[in-house]
Amino acid sequence: MTYSASSDRYERQPYNRSGRSGLKLPAVSLGLWHNFGDDKPIETQRATLRRAFDLGVTHFDLANNYGPPAGSAERNFGQIFAQDFRPYRDELIISTKAGYDMWPGPYGEWGSRKYVLASLDQSLARMGLDYVDIFYSHRPDPDTPLEETMGALDTAVRSGRALYAGISNYNPEQTRRAAEILRQLGTPLLIHQPNYSMFDRWIEDGLLDTLEAEGIGCIPFSPLSQGILTNRYLDGIPEGSRAAKERFLRPSHITEDVLRRVRALNEIAAGRGQSLAQMALSWALRDARITSVLIGASSVKQLEDNVAAVDDLEFSADELAAIDKEIAEPGRKVL
Numbered sequence: 001m002t003y004s005a006s007s008d009r010y011e012r013q014p015y016n017r018s019g020r021s022g023l024k025l026p027a028v029s030l031g032l033w034h035n036f037g038d039d040k041p042i043e044t045q046r047a048t049l050r051r052a053f054d055l056g057v058t059h060f061d062l063a064n065n066y067g068p069p070a071g072s073a074e075r076n077f078g079q080i081f082a083q084d085f086r087p088y089r090d091e092l093i094i095s096t097k098a099g100y101d102m103w104p105g106p107y108g109e110w111g112s113r114k115y116v117l118a119s120l121d122q123s124l125a126r127m128g129l130d131y132v133d134i135f136y137s138h139r140p141d142p143d144t145p146l147e148e149t150m151g152a153l154d155t156a157v158r159s160g161r162a163l164y165a166g167i168s169n170y171n172p173e174q175t176r177r178a179a180e181i182l183r184q185l186g187t188p189l190l191i192h193q194p195n196y197s198m199f200d201r202w203i204e205d206g207l208l209d210t211l212e213a214e215g216i217g218c219i220p221f222s223p224l225s226q227g228i229l230t231n232r233y234l235d236g237i238p239e240g241s242r243a244a245k246e247r248f249l250r251p252s253h254i255t256e257d258v259l260r261r262v263r264a265l266n267e268i269a270a271g272r273g274q275s276l277a278q279m280a281l282s283w284a285l286r287d288a289r290i291t292s293v294l295i296g297a298s299s300v301k302q303l304e305d306n307v308a309a310v311d312d313l314e315f316s317a318d319e320l321a322a323i324d325k326e327i328a329e330p331g332r333k334v335l
Contacts, residue, residue: 013307018216031295034298078126131162137150166191170194171207198327200222203220205330225335286313
C-alpha cells in the first residue's frame, strides 16, 4: 500500500532550534541504532518509521555501523525511504556518522580524511541519497589531528554531500576546539550528540555550558539509559531484554540499588500521569539547551509511548527535588 503521511503531523510535537542555527529539530527524534538491522523484520521497521513521521518525528538518525550487521540499518532505511519517504525528502532531516570500525585495514575507522569521506560516500550509496542533512564525526580520534577530521566534515558540507556538520562523544575541550576549527573554515558546528540520561549527567559538568557559549545544539542519545529508565526492569531482568542478551547492557549493571532507584522514579512518573520512559525523556528536555532527544523503538506501541513525553514537559520544584534524590549528581553516573 502506498504511504501517505498524516496531514496533521506537524501538530504532534514541538520543534526546537539547534543552537544559534536556522535548523529546527523535533523534540523527539528517532534513532536507528537498534531495531533496524537485519535481525528485525523489515515490515516492523517500515511501520515504525511511518508512524514516527505521522507523529511529527521528522529526524531519523543513523550511523555507518548501525545494524547488525554494520551498514544494514542504512541499507534497510534506504529501501524504506525509496518506497515510502522519497516524496517527503525536503520534510526530513536524515543524519549519519563515521568513526567506528567499518572495514578491514588501517583506513576503516577513526577520523582520517580518507576514512571519513569514504564512509560518507558508502553511507549515501546504502541509503540511496544524494546528501544527508547532518554528518557527524562519531568519536574523536586520539591519533589524527582534529584539524584533519574537521576539515573532512567541512569538505562534506562544501561538496554538497551534507548540509550540516556535527560531532558525537567529544568532551568540552575537544568540542570547543572543533567548533573553532570549523568556524575558521566557514562551516559552523551545528550539533553535538552525547550520552545523557538521569543516570549519566556528565554533560552538565561543562559540556552544556560549552555548547551554549558556542551556539551549538545538543541531541542526547540513550536518554532512557539503554532501557533501564523504563518499566522493563522494574521486576528484574526479563528474558529477551537487552541486558539478558548482554548487548550494550549487562546483567551486572542491574544492581539492587539501580532497581530501587528505578522503582522510586516509576512512582514519581505515575504521580505525573506518565510512564517512566516519558518522564525520563521530559526530564532530559527540561533544559533549554537540549534541542532534541534520540529514542529507539522496537515497536509502534513503544514509539507512541515515548513520543507522548512531549505532552507534559513541565516539572514542579517538588517533582524535580524528588527526582534528584534518586538520580546521579551532575558529572556522576549511577551505572
